Amino acid sequence: MRLARHGKYAVEQVWDAAKGDQIPRFARDDSFFCHSEERSGEETGHTGGAPYHPYMRPLPARRLAGFGTTIFTEMTRLAALHGAINLAQGFPDFDGPDFVKEAAVAAIRAGRGQYARMTGIPEIHDALAAKYRRDYGLEYRAGDEITVTSGATEAIFATIQGISDPEDEIVLFEPYYDSYKASVLMAGAVPRFVTLEAPDWSFDVAAVERALTVRTRAILVNTPHNPTGKVFSQSELEAIARLCVERDLICITDEVYEHMVYEGRHVPMATLPGMRDRTITISSFGKTFSLTGWKIGWAMASPELSAAVRAAHQFITFATATPLQHGAACALSAGPEYYEELLAGYRARRDYLVAELARIGFAVRPPAGTYYVCADFRRFGFEDDVAFCRHLIENVGVAAIPPSAFYDRPAKGLGYVRFAFCKERRTLEAAVERLSSLSPPGRGSG
Numbered sequence: 001m002r003l004a005r006h007g008k009y010a011v012e013q014v015w016d017a018a019k020g021d022q023i024p025r026f027a028r029d030d031s032f033f034c035h036s037e038e039r040s041g042e043e044t045g046h047t048g049g050a051p052y053h054p055y056m057r058p059l060p061a062r063r064l065a066g067f068g069t070t071i072f073t074e075m076t077r078l079a080a081l082h083g084a085i086n087l088a089q090g091f092p093d094f095d096g097p098d099f100v101k102e103a104a105v106a107a108i109r110a111g112r113g114q115y116a117r118m119t120g121i122p123e124i125h126d127a128l129a130a131k132y133r134r135d136y137g138l139e140y141r142a143g144d145e146i147t148v149t150s151g152a153t154e155a156i157f158a159t160i161q162g163i164s165d166p167e168d169e170i171v172l173f174e175p176y177y178d179s180y181k182a183s184v185l186m187a188g189a190v191p192r193f194v195t196l197e198a199p200d201w202s203f204d205v206a207a208v209e210r211a212l213t214v215r216t217r218a219i220l221v222n223t224p225h226n227p228t229g230k231v232f233s234q235s236e237l238e239a240i241a242r243l244c245v246e247r248d249l250i251c252i253t254d255e256v257y258e259h260m261v262y263e264g265r266h267v268p269m270a271t272l273p274g275m276r277d278r279t280i281t282i283s284s285f286g287k288t289f290s291l292t293g294w295k296i297g298w299a300m301a302s303p304e305l306s307a308a309v310r311a312a313h314q315f316i317t318f319a320t321a322t323p324l325q326h327g328a329a330c331a332l333s334a335g336p337e338y339y340e341e342l343l344a345g346y347r348a349r350r351d352y353l354v355a356e357l358a359r360i361g362f363a364v365r366p367p368a369g370t371y372y373v374c375a376d377f378r379r380f381g382f383e384d385d386v387a388f389c390r391h392l393i394e395n396v397g398v399a400a401i402p403p404s405a406f407y408d409r410p411a412k413g414l415g416y417v418r419f420a421f422c423k424e425r426r427t428l429e430a431a432v433e434r435l436s437s438l439s440p441p442g443r444g445s446g
């Protein structure tokens with residue numbers, strides 16, 4: 001049976017006797033195929049059996065197989081399809097600050113339209129150096145210790161490409177932001193997982209130790225943490241730092257929610273003893289300035305680690321959009337009042353949504369950081385997060401994220417749903433009104 005066409009190829013279902021099942025197989029479609037006789041079996045080293053052609057391999061490439069489409073793309077698509085309120089993908093439904101937009105417009109008008117310096121424009125380096133000094137007492141030299149990338153996503157990808165040899169191992173905490181595992185696999189490296197255990201998302205340091213082997217290259221820490229909202233405590237960070245120092249490991253930290261900490265304070269891993277020169281600190285402009293579509297991120301690290309990141313970055317994107325870097329440089333020079341106002345706004349949204357979710361019947365704790373809340377929905381009679389999210393989109397009119405997408409073994413993440421509260425108050429109120437139709441089994445509809 002023919003299932004789909006991919007360029008010159010079609011997918012068909014064939015019987016696999018060894019597996020005792022139908023399996024999808026890519027097959028040449030002659031009506032599309034132009035180069036059938038270009039290379040003989042001899043040239044390819046293929047002998048015997050059906051004529052072999054190198055283009056007949058399945059797509060996508062093996063190392064990407066199984067990635068599917070990201071849960072964010074999928075949920076936003078379904079939200080649009082069903083007219084659901086999108087509390088799934090983490091982007092604000094309000095605009096970023098005018099002073100930042102004006103700075104980018106001014107840069108465009110001033111003709112700053114050519115390639116930026118590969119490592120980022122000098123203005124953004126200066127702004128980041130000043131910001132890390134002011135906020136955390138961390139000294140990073142503009143020039144050789146800062147790399148500007150196309151979002152934190154690229155910084156993560158370039159970092160993992162830059163430090164990993166095939167079969168090196170990288171320790172990830174699950175649930176993890178989905179690009180980590182994909183980036184590790186694309187580097188030919190191997191992810192190892194340590195589980196953050198609900199409901200407080202704590203972890204066992206012994207489990208981290210058990211995940212380390214002679215092949216371990218790095219531990220990746222995301223604090224504040226997406227999707228749980230956890231902020232790693234000082235003692236948790238110290239335990240991870242101790243292992244990095246003892247085993248001579250690199251620490252990659254993803255701190256894109258550094259300015260959304262409601263309880264305690266954000267502690268950059270690089271501030272801990274022995275960690276400054278073994279940590280690659282990644283963050284992003286998009287979350288902090290509510291302009292996620294600008295895709296500007298950065299990696300702060302010692303010259304040696306920065307050189308590794310850049311070895312990859314120069315061939316991934318080379319440089320990111322020049323006028324937007326000018327806008328971001330202006331944004332990053334904002335004083336503390338900007339961050340205080342941002343935090344106050346998100347704290348109010350968090351408090352509102354958490355209180356309403358609890359009233360509706362979710363088991364929920366206020367997240368210590370980020371703009372996400374993970375809520376336990378099992379009181380509504382569902383056991384499976386994907387089924388619950390489908391019900392929410394199709395019958396309730398609200399889209400959310402099923403966190404099992406962020407686990408190596410999805411079965412571990414079944415009882416929770418992630419809501420994003422980076423939305424206007426009226427959006428949250430409309431979502432709450434719809435969610436109020438949910439009710440525990442035996443108490444009417446839902």
Ligand code: PMP
Binds near residue numbers: 285296
């Ligand atoms: N890390 C985490 C934990 C995230 O939630 C996101 C999503 N913004 C990113 C990285 C990617 O950031 P950016 O949009 O700057 O690529």
Ligand code: GLN
Binds near residue numbers: 072073088089090
């Ligand atoms: N970081 C955002 C989230 O967690 C989405 C990022 C994306 O769409 N790739 O929802």
